[in-house]
Amino acid sequence: MPKIRSDKKCRPHKDVQKQGIGFDKTLGQHILKNPQVITSMIEKASLRPSDVVLEVGPGTGNMTVQLLENCKQVVVCEVDTRLVAELQKRVQSTPLQNKLKITVGDVLHKELPFFDVCVANLPYQISSPFIFKLLLHRPFFRCAVLMFQKEFAQRLVAKAGDKLYCRLSVNTQLLARVDILMKVAKNNFRPPPKVESSVIRLEPINPPPNINFKEWDGLLRICFQRKNKTLSAQFKHNYVIDMLSHNYRVHCSLNNISIDNNFDIKDNIQKILKDNEMDDKRSRTMDIDHFLILLHAFNSQGFHFT
Missing domain, CATH: 3.40.50.150 (Vaccinia Virus protein VP39)
Known part of the structure; x- marks a missing residue:
């Protein structure tokens, strides 16, 4: 010293x-x-x-x-x-x-x-x-x-x-x-x-994690809006659905992906949460790895948070 x-x-x-x-x-x-x-x-x-x-x-x-x-x-x-x-x-x-x-x-x-x-x-x-x-x-x-x-x-x-x-x-x-x-x-x-x-x-931490921080923080803002509620409940709010729906349509448009007429944004969001065993989790008990898995799960299906 x-x-x-x-x-x-x-x-x-x-x-x-x-x-x-x-x-x-x-x-x-x-x-x-x-x-x-x-x-x-x-x-x-x-x-x-x-x-x-x-x-x-x-x-x-x-x-x-x-x-x-x-x-x-x-x-x-x-x-x-x-x-x-x-x-x-x-x-x-x-x-x-x-x-x-x-x-x-x-x-x-x-x-x-x-x-x-x-x-x-x-x-x-x-x-x-x-x-x-x-x-x-x-x-x-x-x-x-x-x-x-x-x-x-x-x-x-x-x-x-x-x-x-x-x-x-x-x-x-x-x-x-x-x-x-x-x-x-x-x-x-x-x-x-x-x-x-x-x-x-x-x-x-140098180098930092290889993620889009704005998108990462967008996910956390949703998750910690009510940190004691389940993620399934958090992702049913209209403002969350509207934001993800808009971003999904932009993603599909930029990547020439057609959207099926029967596509239901709410069902898809809940399916992603359930498939990754995140639907019953609460933000207050989730560590960094959980949030990284969740972000990757949404991104891999074309859902973004910016």
Whole structure:
């Protein structure tokens, strides 16, 4: 484990506090103030001197400063221009200034830059969309060490049959190895949030599974709409039948396949489920292999989910 340097090359946090910055809870601004937690997160990222690091929601720069001391460049994405100005002042006229690159705006609406490692105390309200954005980012990054709400972190690692098992669990574990590293209590933040937090480490699986992710996710959206219902019941909803019927007709048209006048979309869907012993299964108990089998079964009969 590399030793984290902590040279005092910029304004310490107590000087930043004197500025009297008010944090906006609607933007998820809960600043991580415990230096031991920050140091531990950076150590878990195993940074190299040549790394480019992405940090989302840097706040007043408590983590940013340590990151800058241990890598080639830090690219931060911050939506609050007040905090951007504060971060710039904190490293101004220091050796760290030229290693910092700041992007202003909503990270969900921007293309992610190239980076080797992502380390961040994320605004919790963007947790789910950011995870999906991260998982689909190319080129591949080495790892991400991220702070999340405790329950969200538990969803990421939940297994089939667990209470918190959901579409997020399946998608994350399909595309990455993910582990919970440590719990972080409320009093480590300013202002304290209402929930406990956890730090996770995520490593993309490279190469990823050879599937169409949009189609895969389309299947999961149907299956997890009511994860306690049987798949047979889930696939009887009119919106599901209409979507699969439309896609099937497009598939047949593109491949010059004629559709028999007696073709019944509902019967065919149920037959696929029954033939693969999936009709009585419930999404909450199905693992990744089950969903892969189900997707292949539908695709092989010309049914698609995009």
